[in-house]
Amino acid sequence: MRPLLKYGVPAAAGLATGGYALSQGEDPGSAALAAGLGGLGAAGGLLASRKLAGRYAPQLVSKAQRGLGRIEDRLSQASARRPDGSMRADALLDLSGVAGQAADAMTERGMAKAAAVGLVPASALAAGLGGVATGAVPEALGMPGFQQVIDPEAPGSSNTLGSRMNMQQYPVMY
Numbered sequence: 001m002r003p004l005l006k007y008g009v010p011a012a013a014g015l016a017t018g019g020y021a022l023s024q025g026e027d028p029g030s031a032a033l034a035a036g037l038g039g040l041g042a043a044g045g046l047l048a049s050r051k052l053a054g055r056y057a058p059q060l061v062s063k064a065q066r067g068l069g070r071i072e073d074r075l076s077q078a079s080a081r082r083p084d085g086s087m088r089a090d091a092l093l094d095l096s097g098v099a100g101q102a103a104d105a106m107t108e109r110g111m112a113k114a115a116a117v118g119l120v121p122a123s124a125l126a127a128g129l130g131g132v133a134t135g136a137v138p139e140a141l142g143m144p145g146f147q148q149v150i151d152p153e154a155p156g157s158s159n160t161l162g163s164r165m166n167m168q169q170y171p172v173m174y
Helices: 003-023 028-081 087-105 108-134 136-141 161-169
Strands: none
Touching (some): 003 028, 003 108, 028 087, 028 136
C-alpha cells in the first residue's frame, strides 16, 4: 500500500474526528482521545477493506456484472418496444449503454476501493465516538484537561444579570 494512503488517510481521519469533537463542545482531553482512536479506526478500516476486498471481490464483481448485464438487457428491450425516435426510447438506450459500460469497468481493484470508501469513514467515526466515551472516565475522576469549562457568566446561567433581574421581578408568595 502506498505510504500516502497508509499513513495519510488515518491521520486525516483522526484530525477530522478530533476537530469534530472539539466543534461539538467536548473537552480537549476527550477530543484528543477521539482524534487518536479515530485515526486508529481509519487504519483498521483500511486494513479490513483490503482483506474483505481481496477475499470477496471476485464473487462481488461477477454478481455485479451479471446484475448490470440484466439491467442493460431489460433497458434495451424496453427501448425496442417504444417507437423509433421517441425521447423515451433514446433515454432507455442511453441508460442501457451506461449500464453496459459500468459492467465492463467493474474490476476487483475498483471493488476494493469501493469497500474502503464505506469502511474507512464508518470505522473512524465509530472509534472516535469510542474516544469521546472513553474521555468520560477521566472527566468523572476530575483529571485536568477532561473537564467541561463552566462559565458562570454564560447566557442561561443563574449568575447573569438578566436572570437575577428576572428572579427579583416575581414576588415570593408565602
